[in-house]
Amino acid sequence: MNSTYATLASEKTTDDANEASGNIFLVGMMGAGKTTIGKLLAHFLDKTFYDSDREIQKRTGVSIPVIFEIEGETGFRKRETEMLTQLLKSENIVLATGGGAVLNVKNREMLKRGGTVIYLRATVDDLWRRTRQDKNRPLLQTSDPRRKLAELYAQRDPLYRETAHIIVESGKRSARHLAQLLAQQLACSDLVMDKKTG
Numbered sequence: 001m002n003s004t005y006a007t008l009a010s011e012k013t014t015d016d017a018n019e020a021s022g023n024i025f026l027v028g029m030m031g032a033g034k035t036t037i038g039k040l041l042a043h044f045l046d047k048t049f050y051d052s053d054r055e056i057q058k059r060t061g062v063s064i065p066v067i068f069e070i071e072g073e074t075g076f077r078k079r080e081t082e083m084l085t086q087l088l089k090s091e092n093i094v095l096a097t098g099g100g101a102v103l104n105v106k107n108r109e110m111l112k113r114g115g116t117v118i119y120l121r122a123t124v125d126d127l128w129r130r131t132r133q134d135k136n137r138p139l140l141q142t143s144d145p146r147r148k149l150a151e152l153y154a155q156r157d158p159l160y161r162e163t164a165h166i167i168v169e170s171g172k173r174s175a176r177h178l179a180q181l182l183a184q185q186l187a188c189s190d191l192v193m194d195k196k197t198g
């Protein structure tokens with residue numbers, strides 16, 4: 001690991017990841033850059049990009065705020081787990097998960113087993129700057145959205161860490177630069193693996 005990566009959660013190493021599937025899963029808070037970086041990473045690594053939120057919207061034909069309005073968060077989470085179950089049957093994908101995907105233990109286990117999980121981590125200040133103008137995140141439609149973001153961060157940071165094989169700081173570099181560094185790093189770890197197994 002070079003300096004692109006912060007220390008790994010619970011001393012985990014990428015050896016624990018299911019690299020054979022070629023799958024890369026991005027987890028992290030709303031605004032961490034999962035969708036933006038995921039698309040670029042898939043392009044650089046020549047993998048297929050999926051975004052769980054986008055797939056749910058395609059399947060239902062309505063936006064995520066509408067799903068929350070009609071079915072509540074519980075209904076959305078059920079759809080999210082169904083979608084992850086289906087998407088994780090794929091190989092050679094980069095998947096941007098929804099910010100709350102790690103709340104469900106079944107999702108966490110599926111992700112850990114199904115590929116290499118990358119936690120894109122940013123400070124609450126960065127996350128707030130990136131999400132404050134966007135009304136598409138139903139959990140932030142409260143009287144004090146910044147506080148809500150901080151509460152969600154405190155609740156979820158340990159879950160992202162528990163799930164991730166790799167933790168990356170997404171606050172200090174542009175999305176493109178991060179995707180380039182990650183692509184280089186992941187391509188190198190593939191090389192090393194091929195050497196070991198080949």
Ligand SMILES: Nc1ncnc2c1ncn2[C@@H]1O[C@H](COP(=O)(O)OP(=O)(O)OP(=O)(O)O)[C@@H](O)[C@H]1O
Binds near residue numbers: 028030096171173175
């Ligand atoms: N590393 C970065 N530096 C600066 N801005 C970024 C970075 N990553 C993402 N952004 C910007 O932050 C905003 C949110 O990013 P994005 O939608 O990719 O987050 P997300 O993790 O997919 O969030 P959600 O869980 O809500 O889907 C976008 O406007 C994006 O351009």
Ligand SMILES: O=C(O)C1=C[C@@H](O)[C@@H](O)[C@H](O)C1
Binds near residue numbers: 029053099136137
């Ligand atoms: O952090 C969350 O709980 C969410 C993040 C988004 O990706 C969407 O999945 C939805 O808005 C919920």
Ligand SMILES: [Mg+2]
Binds near residue numbers: 034035036051096
């Ligand atoms: Mg997204």
